[in-house]
Amino acid sequence: MLAAERRDVLLSRLRTDGKVIAKDLALALGVTDDMIRRDLRELAAAGLCQRVYGGALPVSPAVADYATRTTLAVSSKERVARAAAALIRPGHTVLLDGGTTALAVASALPPDLTATIVTHSPTVAAALVTHPSVDVYVLGGRLFKHSAVTCGAATAEAARTITADLFLLGVTGVHEQAGLTTGDADEAAMKRTLASRAAETYVLASAEKVGTASPFTVLPPAAVTAVVTDADPAHPTVQALRRAQVTIIRA
Structure with a gap:
């Protein structure tokens, strides 16, 4: 699975489940935990999620100006x-x-x-x-x-x-x-x-x-x-x- 495809899955899971648990998603996608954590870092840097211990949560829209x-x-x-x-x-x-x-x-x-x-x-x-x-x-x-x-x-x-x-x-x-x-x-x-x-x-x-x-x-x-x-x-x-x-x- 390409990195862009994994990130689409991550964002979809955030929308549907309200959270992402890194180890669970890594197991479901057949990739390493490190790969999912790297994807989450990049999504967080783009303002698309909020990283927390073990995964990520939806970012608040209230952080806008x-x-x-x-x-x-x-x-x-x-x-x-x-x-x-x-x-x-x-x-x-x-x-x-x-x-x-x-x-x-x-x-x-x-x-x-x-x-x-x-x-x-x-x-x-x-x-x-x-x-x-x-x-x-x-x-x-x-x-x-x-x-x-x-x-x-x-x-x-x-x-x-x-x-x-x-x-x-x-x-x-x-x-x-x-x-x-x-x-x-x-x-x-x-x-x-x-x-x-x-x-x-x-x-x-x-x-x-x-x-x-x-x-x-x-x-x-x-x-x-x-x-x-x-x-x-x-x-x-x-x-x-x-x-x-x-x-x-x-x-």
Whole structure:
């Protein structure tokens, strides 16, 4: 079998099974494990899969640039945003992450809600300028343009002065084994810092992110309060998370 044919099989298996186990596929195709691992390295370098121990997972579409992500899965993000906004009670202090789903949460807040929103996203803060009764605090620092959020030591230091009721966490991938992932190491660290400052953390997981992975782990699924998602309840990742006793809030 030619290398191009093997890679077509790998991509087909990712689409149908949601994962590739290198040793199983090598046995099925009658090739060496090293050959499959080399194919996976090349596919990962081309942005077509996310390598994990023992194989690969589908790459998250949410690693695209910010402008592109504003056009992806808009209705899905709006459903998740409405469900997440309903978790906020009057008087709450909420850490609201950056990203396009968090931006949808800002738009979904009831106009009569009285709460405090703390965010490291200038776009989220700007979206709340016209809200009549939400106080907004912005965490400063160096702007990470890919996600339009601030990151780094200054942002983390400011975050550590906050004690919040909720953190609404945005990620690019949700998987029972790879965990809650994102595409940048510094951004992942910032998200962990924010999660440590809240009594409860809820994951904003629109359907296109479920069953996918990105390079950097934010948290394991068991470390959050719940995952808010509109993914099909029959999705293998949703079922696996439920078996692991991770709470799923259906959006």
